[in-house]
Amino acid sequence: MMATGEKPRRGSRGLPIDALPYKVRIYSNNQVLVPARLVRKLGIQNLRYAVVRIRIQGSEYTLHVKLLRTKYTDSRQFTIPKEIREKHGLSANSEVEILEIRPPESPDQQVAGSGALR
Numbered sequence: 001m002m003a004t005g006e007k008p009r010r011g012s013r014g015l016p017i018d019a020l021p022y023k024v025r026i027y028s029n030n031q032v033l034v035p036a037r038l039v040r041k042l043g044i045q046n047l048r049y050a051v052v053r054i055r056i057q058g059s060e061y062t063l064h065v066k067l068l069r070t071k072y073t074d075s076r077q078f079t080i081p082k083e084i085r086e087k088h089g090l091s092a093n094s095e096v097e098i099l100e101i102r103p104p105e106s107p108d109q110q111v112a113g114s115g116a117l118r
Contacts, residue, residue, distance in 0.1 A: 021099045028092040036074040042101060045074050053100040056088050
């Protein structure tokens, strides 16, 4: 039973991930999911860009990414840069570990596209 003023639930429950680090598979469109529970826990619902630290096959990368939104949920997605995908031979269903997600340090960095830093 719903409490007064609560919105009815749409769709499925979602992934039970609410802490970092977590492992996730790459989608066929080369994007990685940031589950809604984690987005809410980190308080990044309103961010357009983020700094994300990932581990792929033992190598760590810090990426400046655009967080792509969905229409009805708080979940976000971001794209793994082509150079990194090619270097590690990543494809759909490859697994990556998300170590850290944080806001960019300065407003100018929010305008920058997704670029890999080492």
